[in-house]
Amino acid sequence: MSLQTLLSATAYRQGRAVRSALVRHRAIESDPVFLVAWQNGFDPFSCAAIAFGQAHAAPELFLMSGSREADIEAREFAAAAQRFCELFESYAVASSRVDYQGRKLEVPVWPAQVVIPNGATLRLLGRIGRRLAGMRHPDPAVTAVLRRFACHLLWLARHADLPGQQIVLSCTDFLNAHWVSAMSALECESLFALEAWIAPPGRTRGFEAAVAAERFSAGPQPKPEDAQTAARLFGALEKARKGGGEGPAVEEALGALREFYRGLTSPVWALLLAIAGRERDIPAGAHLARRIERDRIAYGLHLEGLGRAVADPRGLRFRENARAAALRRDELERAAALLEVEEAIDDPLRMLPRLLSGEAIEGEVLTCTVSRTDGATAVLCTEEPCTLPPGLALWWSGAPFGRGWEIERVEATGAGSKVTLTQPVRKDPASCPAAGTRAVFSPLHFDDHLSYALSLPARAPWTHRPPA
Amino acid sequence: MSSSDDIGEAPWAARAPRHSLTVSVLAAAAEHTDCTFSKLALAGRVNLEKLFGGTRYEPGTGADPMAIKRGRLFEEILKKDDYAELLNLLYEQDAALGALGADVRIARLRDLSVPAGRSGLEVRAEATRRELAKIARRDWDASTLLDGAVIRARIGGEVAYFEADGLAAASNGSLHVVEAKSFPLIDGRCDPVKLGAACAQAGLYAALVRAQLREDGLPSEAVSDTGFIVLPKNTRLGRPVLLRQNLSFHIRRAERLLSLAHLDEAVVQRIEGRSFPAAGTGAAERIEGLSHLMDQAGTHYRPECLEHCAAAKLCRERAYKAGRLAILGDQASREMSGVETFDRALDLAAGADPLDHERESARELVRARRLYRRALKGAGP
Ligand code: SF4
Numbered sequence: 001m002s003l004q005t006l007l008s009a010t011a012y013r014q015g016r017a018v019r020s021a022l023v024r025h026r027a028i029e030s031d032p033v034f035l036v037a038w039q040n041g042f043d044p045f046s047c048a049a050i051a052f053g054q055a056h057a058a059p060e061l062f063l064m065s066g067s068r069e070a071d072i073e074a075r076e077f078a079a080a081a082q083r084f085c086e087l088f089e090s091y092a093v094a095s096s097r098v099d100y101q102g103r104k105l106e107v108p109v110w111p112a113q114v115v116i117p118n119g120a121t122l123r124l125l126g127r128i129g130r131r132l133a134g135m136r137h138p139d140p141a142v143t144a145v146l147r148r149f150a151c152h153l154l155w156l157a158r159h160a161d162l163p164g165q166q167i168v169l170s171c172t173d174f175l176n177a178h179w180v181s182a183m184s185a186l187e188c189e190s191l192f193a194l195e196a197w198i199a200p201p202g203r204t205r206g207f208e209a210a211v212a213a214e215r216f217s218a219g220p221q222p223k224p225e226d227a228q229t230a231a232r233l234f235g236a237l238e239k240a241r242k243g244g245g246e247g248p249a250v251e252e253a254l255g256a257l258r259e260f261y262r263g264l265t266s267p268v269w270a271l272l273l274a275i276a277g278r279e280r281d282i283p284a285g286a287h288l289a290r291r292i293e294r295d296r297i298a299y300g301l302h303l304e305g306l307g308r309a310v311a312d313p314r315g316l317r318f319r320e321n322a323r324a325a326a327l328r329r330d331e332l333e334r335a336a337a338l339l340e341v342e343e344a345i346d347d348p349l350r351m352l353p354r355l356l357s358g359e360a361i362e363g364e365v366l367t368c369t370v371s372r373t374d375g376a377t378a379v380l381c382t383e384e385p386c387t388l389p390p391g392l393a394l395w396w397s398g399a400p401f402g403r404g405w406e407i408e409r410v411e412a413t414g415a416g417s418k419v420t421l422t423q424p425v426r427k428d429p430a431s432c433p434a435a436g437t438r439a440v441f442s443p444l445h446f447d448d449h450l451s452y453a454l455s456l457p458a459r460a461p462w463t464h465r466p467p468a
Numbered sequence: 469m470s471s472s473d474d475i476g477e478a479p480w481a482a483r484a485p486r487h488s489l490t491v492s493v494l495a496a497a498a499e500h501t502d503c504t505f506s507k508l509a510l511a512g513r514v515n516l517e518k519l520f521g522g523t524r525y526e527p528g529t530g531a532d533p534m535a536i537k538r539g540r541l542f543e544e545i546l547k548k549d550d551y552a553e554l555l556n557l558l559y560e561q562d563a564a565l566g567a568l569g570a571d572v573r574i575a576r577l578r579d580l581s582v583p584a585g586r587s588g589l590e591v592r593a594e595a596t597r598r599e600l601a602k603i604a605r606r607d608w609d610a611s612t613l614l615d616g617a618v619i620r621a622r623i624g625g626e627v628a629y630f631e632a633d634g635l636a637a638a639s640n641g642s643l644h645v646v647e648a649k650s651f652p653l654i655d656g657r658c659d660p661v662k663l664g665a666a667c668a669q670a671g672l673y674a675a676l677v678r679a680q681l682r683e684d685g686l687p688s689e690a691v692s693d694t695g696f697i698v699l700p701k702n703t704r705l706g707r708p709v710l711l712r713q714n715l716s717f718h719i720r721r722a723e724r725l726l727s728l729a730h731l732d733e734a735v736v737q738r739i740e741g742r743s744f745p746a747a748g749t750g751a752a753e754r755i756e757g758l759s760h761l762m763d764q765a766g767t768h769y770r771p772e773c774l775e776h777c778a779a780a781k782l783c784r785e786r787a788y789k790a791g792r793l794a795i796l797g798d799q800a801s802r803e804m805s806g807v808e809t810f811d812r813a814l815d816l817a818a819g820a821d822p823l824d825h826e827r828e829s830a831r832e833l834v835r836a837r838r839l840y841r842r843a844l845k846g847a848g849p
Contacts, residue, residue: 002832003840005793005800006817009810012791022843041534044652045703130654131703182788182810184771184797207788211781214528224528231533348843355839356832362839384835 003352007180015205017181017197022347023285026174027166027292028276031055032113033087036268037121037128038261039220040066041227045131046073047124047220048230049261050080051269052087052114055276059269063258066234067241074137074146081132081149088112088152092303100297107300111167111292114156115272117191117218118172122160124220129153147310155302161332164291164339167299171218171275178279181206191218195271199278218268226264233257285346291339341444345397351440360442361386361394361419365433376423376432378405380439386410386417394421395445399431405441480736480761481512484744485519489628495668496776498725503768504735505761506777510623511731514744516778519758523751525781535650538705542650545706546698550574551613554646554698557710561696573609575599578616589629592618597680604681604690606641619676621726632673643677645670645695645715653699653709663697663711670695671718675726678719693719739764758782771797804829 011018035052036059048066051059062080067073091112098105116122132150137143160168172191181188181197187210188194196209204212217223222230237253320328343350354360363382370376378396386407388394393404405421412418421441423432433439487493493510500506509516520526546554555572577592577599596617602610617632647670651662674695678688693716701709742764745757759782769787773780787795791809794801806825807813813829816822817837822830 002804002829002836005796005804005807005813006833006836006840008796008800009793009813009817012810013814041532042538127654134703182795184795186771186774186797211785221532224532227532227534231537234534349840352836352839352843356836362842383838 003356004180008182011180011197011206012182015207016200017179017194017206019178020180020349021178021343022349024279024282025164025177025285025288025343025347025350026169027113027284027288027295028115028169028280029110029113030280032115032169032276034059034115034269034272034276035121035125036117036218036265036272037124037220038222038230038264039124040064041231042066044124045127047128048234049257049265051261051265052084054087055273059265061258061262061265063254063261065237065254065257071137074135074142077132077135077149078137078142078145081145085145085148085152088114089303091299095300098293098297105297105300105304107297108303109296111295111299113167113169115169115171115276117170117268117272118189119170120189121218121220122157122168122170125153126157129157144310148306151306151309152302159298159302162298163332163336164342165295165298165335166288166291167295171272174279175275178282181210183210190214191268191271192216195275216267217264218271219264222264229260230257233260285343287342287346290342338446341400341446344442344444345400348440351397351442351444354442354444355440358387360440360444361388361417362438362440363416363419365435365437365439366418368432368435370427370429370432373426375425376405376427377408378421378423378433378439380419380421380441381413382416382419384416385412386419388419394441394443396431396433397440397442397444398433400442400445402431404445478512480508480739480743481514482743483746484512485515485747486513487515487518489513489623489630491630491632491669491672494623494672494722494725495665498668498672498721499772499776500768501725503773503777504765505767505779507731508735508739508761508765509744509779512744515747518747519744519754520778520782521747523755525755525779525785527778527781539650542700542705542708543648546648546708547615551615553708554710555613557698557708558644558646558696561710561712572613573611574613574615575611575617576615577618586629589618589631590620592616592631593620593629597684600643600677600681600690601684601686603641603643604686610641619673619680621676621679623726630673630676641690642692643690644692645673645677646698647673647695648698648708650700650705652703653701653711655702658699658711663713666697667695667713667715667718668721670697670713671715672722672725674715674719675722678723679726691719735765755782759786762786769794771795804833807833 007018007020031054033052033054035050037047037051038049040046040048043066046066047064049061049063051061053059060083062076062083064076064080065072067076089112091110092108094109095106096109098107100107116125129150129152132146133154135143135146135150137146156168159165160170172189172194175191175194175198176188179194179198181194183193183197190210190213192213193210196213197206200206200209215223217226221227233253233256237250237257240247240249240253340350344354351360355362361380361382361384363380366379366381368376368378388407388410390407390409392407394407395401395404403423403425405423407419408422409420410417411420419441489510497506497510508514517527550572551574575595577595580592580595596614596619599611599614599617614632619630619632621628621630647666649662649666651659674691674693678691681688681690693714695713695715697711697713698708699711701707739761742761743757744761745754749757758779762779762783767779767783767786769780769783769792771784773783777783784795791811793804793808793810793813804813805828806823807816807829812826813833816826816830817833819834820830
């Protein structure tokens, strides 16, 4: 926390946000899908408008006019669904073969990526998916495309929970993980305010720029004044529809709504593009490649199972049983642990929390002797007193795998400590720190258990089964 | 729930625009019991929204009209057939209510033919008081459900009337607050922030009813700690579901707020001669007047103020200009105990002599700065 406060204080004094990461820890694809959605205040499971597309063209905007007629509603959703599915599945044009859990899989060479403004948009997409999954229409083609869309949205909402995934890129989460401003967590949820701190225009200071930027919303909830306008326009449409059918009055009201949502969307769209463009230029962390690989396998598996899910939506489970919940939890915990290791190895700033908490040590390597037969011994001189006990295993951040280094002795030297670490197994000299260099030893390492999924019996034990 | 009241002379609020107290105003105030300025505004019924209107600190207020429409529709669904669906749900949840069988009595206090305005509310408050007394005494003709109850309470020394949306009563003399909200319960989960706010409102109803019973010499325990929040289930508005909630924490908090709403003499003396500006004054003058009053009364800005208080944008700017760490949130201020401002944090990090109470935070800041600089130089891992 002292680090966070220090960075916030620096941002305060400089009048602009400071970076909290030296490299970029998420991928930003060269041509992702950008998506902006606007909530329908009346129905949390619907949206008033959704706009998406790629950077090279203007976004396509789809209006959900809030019609009480099921047919109109389904067709409006189907139009958006059709286009989204085409776009989202278009990333799977070329494929290559990978080994996955003992299987040979043919998966897309590159995963799809959807860039959205914030976590609230993701939650809205999940709710829309939840609703569309159960929507039926007399025309089987409409039902099928709605289900397909629902499957994509539900999968995106679920996949987004996986630490380090990059198929869904929520810009506020991304920026908050890479920048620190002098705003509270609550204010950092505003993409416009956050960006104002990161890139304040001209000589403006971050605070003033953020206050001015707060008049915009990046969705899904419009600003109160805009919500009033939306309600008025929807009211006018309802009235026109009551007047009968699809006459010019209805067309006019629909046109006004489309224009209104286009106006709301365009500053958000420009902002998403600007953020993606700027952040893409920041060098990526070395372990990003592993996570891209994991994402493309997940994307491939999702597309593989899509046909089944569309044909039989009963397969879409909204509640997990005890076994599925345990497996999922294990998967998320392993992903989070692995992500922490990868980010700390890629980026010295990400190692700081472990150093500050005293779980890791840093210093100059006084000596490091590597024996061909007996392993290695390193002596580290730290500027701070080492409070870790002898016998504890730590890993050198330059080679954080295999068996750890054991703390053999800690001796006080002025303000710091002299720490002797031994490596009991034979080591390649390249996986040992060189004398005269600085090194960090921490508990973070690539452990085998991080790569293996939990194995549970197919049937949950009676203690975890719902009553018959 | 809304209130109408007879405002006595709060000299500091004599010229200011006023509004009636609502449960949401009270619930918002409950979040800031440590802010004297906000307590002054509450006690004087000062309409801060109006006071900040037309200035650059104007709060972005106003609920989404479509969301309001949804809320109304959900209430209509619940009221259909004499609350049949709601009562069924209550029966399922509560054995005591279940014991009532078909003997359901609904007190429709909203439908009483009463004059509009304060005198009408007074009549309804009296009727509510009688109904509450019957429930607490376990009379045979006590109501099962109170619809449109009005509770009279003293806030800041003045009488105010609160209109409740619905109160459920059990036959064994215990009364449960029922709060209907239109945000959905999806697959057994709902928005925890919204649920918390609903419980806070229910807690306030309960605290107000308890105060009423106490005033009438009846057992306040008649109001149960268990309340019910009614929500639409999943994607359909027409399928309500009942969440049983322990409201004891919220009731205690509300009771504390109701007692705190009485300003102590010291505060009143501190602002002697100062008052909230009149609505008609120019924007700059109004802000100046409000800032002076804030200086004198004292404020306690936290980021949560942005969600609850109409003065938040001004308070945030004042806190920012003073460089207060509080703008980051409670956690940052707590963890940097003893350090109040960004500048001081930076000075301490750079090695300035800490005062006694800053020593711990200073040591952490010095370390953070040293390690951060080293990492930036690339001398790290
Ligand atoms: S915004 Fe200002 S006046 Fe309102 S509660 Fe917070 S500190 Fe008090």
